[in-house]
Amino acid sequence: MGGVVIGSGGEPAFHMLGFCLCLLATAGRAAKSVVQAILMADPAEKMDPMSLVFWVSCELSTST
Structure with a gap:
């Protein structure tokens, strides 16, 4: 997120809504990575990588 702050600092077309x-x-992408790692490591909800890709792709395809 620091790169976003540094990169948009001198932008002439800066807009606060776009920045936020x-x-x-x-932050959402980082949270998704953390949740995926937890789902693959947690013994109670152990998911293999292919099952995780299946459920993520189903979720994304139904929300668009």
Whole structure:
């Protein structure tokens, strides 16, 4: 997220809404990676990588 802050600092077309949405998207992507790692490591909810890809792709395809 620091790269987003540094990269948008001198931008002539800077807009606060776009900046906040960019930070939100970056934080969301990081949270998704953490949740995926937890799902694959937790013995109670152990998921193999192919099952995880299946469930993530189903979720994304139904929400669009």
